Structure formats: C-alpha cells, structure tokens
Amino acid sequence: MVKLTGLKKIKTAVFISGTGSNLKNLIKFSKIKNSPLSIDLIFSNTSKAKGLRFSSQFKIKECVSSFKNPKVAEAKILNILKKENIKFICLAGFMKVLSKDFIKKFSGRIINIHPSLLPKYKGLNTHMKAIKNRDKMAGCTVHFVTAKLDSGKIILRKEVKISKRDTPTSLAKKVLKEEHKLYPKAILKIFS
Numbered sequence: 441m442v443k444l445t446g447l448k449k450i451k452t453a454v455f456i457s458g459t460g461s462n463l464k465n466l467i468k469f470s471k472i473k474n475s476p477l478s479i480d481l482i483f484s485n486t487s488k489a490k491g492l493r494f495s496s497q498f499k500i501k502e503c504v505s506s507f508k509n510p511k512v513a514e515a516k517i518l519n520i521l522k523k524e525n526i527k528f529i530c531l532a533g534f535m536k537v538l539s540k541d542f543i544k545k546f547s548g549r550i551i552n553i554h555p556s557l558l559p560k561y562k563g564l565n566t567h568m569k570a571i572k573n574r575d576k577m578a579g580c581t582v583h584f585v586t587a588k589l590d591s592g593k594i595i596l597r598k599e600v601k602i603s604k605r606d607t608p609t610s611l612a613k614k615v616l617k618e619e620h621k622l623y624p625k626a627i628l629k630i631f632s
C-alpha cells in the first residue's frame with residue numbers, strides 16, 4: 441500500500457488513449473485540498489486522443505508515443521517519468537497493455553478503471569457482453585494493475601442497474617458517470 445508522506449501531493453501521471461473524461465475528472469479532483477495526488481504528466485499512445493487538450497487547458501506536461509514499438513515507447517515513458525519524478529500512475533481509458541517489466545518498476549503504484557464489475561468481463565466490449573448475458577447489473581471497478589490483464593487487486597467497485605431498454609451506448613454513458621465518482625473515491629481509499 442502506498443502511504444502519503446508529509447504534506448506534499450504525490451506526483452502522478454495519467455495514461456489515456458481517447459476522450460479523457462476520466463482524466464479531466466482526476467485533474468479536477470487533484471486540485472481539491474484533500475486529494476493525495478497532483479497530476480503532473482499526461483501520457484497518450486496517440487496524438488489523436490481528444491483528452492490531450494486537457495494538457496494545455498490545465499498546463500500539464502504531455503508526452504505522446506505510439507506503441508508501434510512497445511519497447512521504444514515504454515523506454516521513452518520511463519525516461520520522462522523519472523525526469524518528472526512521477527511516483528504514481530492512473531490508467532484512464534488507456535488502450536495499450538503495459539509490459540511485465542514496466543509494471544514491475546511501478547509495482548503497487550499503477551491503478552486502472554475498468555467499465556465492468558471485475559472479475560466479470562475483462563478486456564473489451566464489456567457493456568455489450570453484460571447486455572447479451574441479460575445481466576441485471578453492470579458497473580465499474582478500480583483495481584491495481586498487474587501483468588495479468590484486468591486482474592489485479594480490486595480497490596472499489598460500483599454497480600449500475602441495466603434497464604431493459606439499455607444499449608451498449610446508453611449503458612456506457614450511465615457507467616461512465618459512476619466512473620467519475622468512483623476513481624477519486626478509490627484513490628482516497630488507497631491513501632487513507
């Protein structure tokens with residue numbers, strides 16, 4: 441478990457690949473007094489990620505590196521993480537799988553938000569799977585990242601009711617709203 445030492449906020453990087461609504465939410469959370477984290481770096485594997493606009497909006501350093509060659513990309517990230525003295529990583533809609541070696545270097549210090557009630561529906565298309573299986577509940581999970589995809593220790597989960605009229609899109613919207621509440625709560629839980 442990571443403990444907050446002194447009054448300084450823990451320097452954190454957020455990894456994204458897309459819209460970045462969770463990123464924006466984490467940035468806002470980081471600015472409140474009792475947030476244990478400050479967001480000091482945004483990493484994206486694509487320059488097309490809409491969420492990158494938040495780096496200029498909130499004056500946060502950004503780094504982009506495609507994962508065409510994952511080894512090269514990870515070396516570049518590790519370099520900047522070291523340079524910026526980043527101690528914690530939040531994955532937020534990051535669509536690439538980090539290597540064992542990378543995760544080992546940040547062991548216990550990388551967390552992720554996943555749009556399902558883990559351990560159910562690891563990987564992609566979680567909402568479609570929940571609807572197809574006629575589940576009554578969907579939801580989201582914040583968990584520690586380990587080398588095994590979406591399988592690290594669960595920090596917090598939140599259930600969301602699936603209605604008969606839900607489509608994967610409408611369900612994703614409902615779950616995302618809960619993700620925005622769950623991610624900060626999970627961070628507070630880790631550092632309390």
Ligand code: GRF
Nearest residue numbers: 459460461462533553554555
């Ligand atoms: C979220 O549903 C997250 O759980 C999943 O990808 C989506 C990212 O949304 N991994 P955003 O980019 O944070 O808006």
